[in-house]
Amino acid sequence: MDIRELEYFVTVSELKNFTAAAHKLHISQPAISKAIHKLEEELGFQLLDRTQKKVLLTEEGVVFLDLAEDILARMAAAKNTMIEYKNLTRGTFRIAVPPLLGAYVFPQLFADFKKNYPSLEMSVIEDGSSTAVDLVRQEDVHVGLVILPPTLTDLHSHLITSQEIVVCLPTDHPLSRQPFLTFEQLKDEPIILYNEGFVLRRIILDEYAKYGLVPSVALSTNQFQTIKALVAKGVGISFLPKNSIKVVNHVTKIPLHPHLFLEMGLIWKPNKILPLACKAFIDFVNEFEYVK
Amino acid sequence: MDIRELEYFVTVSELKNFTAAAHKLHISQPAISKAIHKLEEELGFQLLDRTQKKVLLTEEGVVFLDLAEDILARMAAAKNTMIEYKNLTRGTFRIAVPPLLGAYVFPQLFADFKKNYPSLEMSVIEDGSSTAVDLVRQEDVHVGLVILPPTLTDLHSHLITSQEIVVCLPTDHPLSRQPFLTFEQLKDEPIILYNEGFVLRRIILDEYAKYGLVPSVALSTNQFQTIKALVAKGVGISFLPKNSIKVVNHVTKIPLHPHLFLEMGLIWKPNKILPLACKAFIDFVNEFEYVK
């Protein structure tokens, strides 16, 4: 008792004629006869009364027709649903986005993606880039839009944009008139950083360490706005992507020497089958030109 | 995309292992591989992630599993329902029963049948035997429990019981002391009959006609009780099955000469596939011994 047999039975029941049903189904009439016989054999009684000229449903046939139609309808609905997934008119995936990128890169990316795939759903998990990387590793999310850590061998990644990290210091700071600054010059300044779990913090500390320096961290937070306000108030200096701060009163941005860049991109787990929606997003990001 | 493929997919999804699923389904492992591949080929994307050690469902696979399980469950339910029809633990049929038989033959028949097939349902249409015969012809009912008309070539029938028709007349009637009566003796008596559509009426009038007589019909009704009451009141005489009237005050029953019998039985249309429940009833009636 398979789907094909049900289809044949339903068609014959509709048309009340084996030959007509055969035509409609583009097969020969004996094929229909055989299939109906097989079905009746399996059930143990007749579904169709062929003693008269017209084919008529038996009482049991009426009951079975109802059940068969329901099954066929559900089968068709299931196929349809899967076609929607295939056509990317249905689908969901999970993405981890740190606050910094959530504020400056993700909105444009998301808006443009939605324009192309309005039916796809994205579930965003906000967390620091380091944590985001782990979420991708553990498969809690399908992709991460993160500040790319320098070494990342076990995950695939795609660079979206790179931004220069600049020193942010109060306008009235003695160093604020320099064309560029070295870590040596900054070694005694108290600094304001993101909390643990944020790649930007790791990168800055690693840079200090390169020169054998250990800065004094005045405060750490995960609020971007807080960092800017604290710098303006003279609590300490900080390091932020050049384009993430437009114009802020009492804050001066000065490039580092040598220049330090922050790479932002998408990461995902290789050898792992992703939702079609997520693949579409990755492909989309590949084509995407990030405009600052 | 057929039922078998869905079954394989659901089993693999449950066991997260192709080989184990093959064992459970009593087929070889490559058969499973092939079926899953065919399914994925048709849908256009993978349902199962086989890159890791364990077989895992993809996001699309999770969705499809849900749909597949629903379809399989409905398929199983449909099969089950049909098995119930086959086992006669489910089923209905329509039967026409005239009031006379509804009162005296049918109750016992029905009660005994129900004892054997408690789950079967009968839909009873009450109408005169003549009408009942037409209902069977038109297939409005599957069987009729009727007074068998003398000639009935186009329908199958089965005799259940035969009863003698006796003359019913008031106890104080001049003829009430006779051991038997002829139609000749009754030719001037006003008679009370069933309405048109009742075989008993037809039979009585035909008997009169055999002797070239036309009786005067005082009144006709379709109420058995009315006939008895009118006879008791002396409105006229009547003719009824011997056993249908037990003891009624002021009514005397006298056999006819020659004896006239009424045959009661089941009729159904040949070359017409009946519901299994109805077949069971006909078979049951075949075995049934009617006790008066």
Add this chain to the structure above:
DNA sequence: CCCGTCAATAACTTATAGTTATCATACCAT
């Protein structure tokens, strides 16, 4: 780092769905 487990693949076999040709029967028009 090798071994065991497990899915994929290839070549072949079997089962069965489908085909053509033909027959049997019910119904309709003459």
Add this chain to the structure above:
DNA sequence: ATGGTATGATAACTATAAGTTATTGACGGG
């Protein structure tokens, strides 16, 4: 009645596809 037409059943055959055995290749645990 009665012959013609329409329609389903049957038989013999073919083609498709589901299943089998044998084998390979890849991943992960001890």
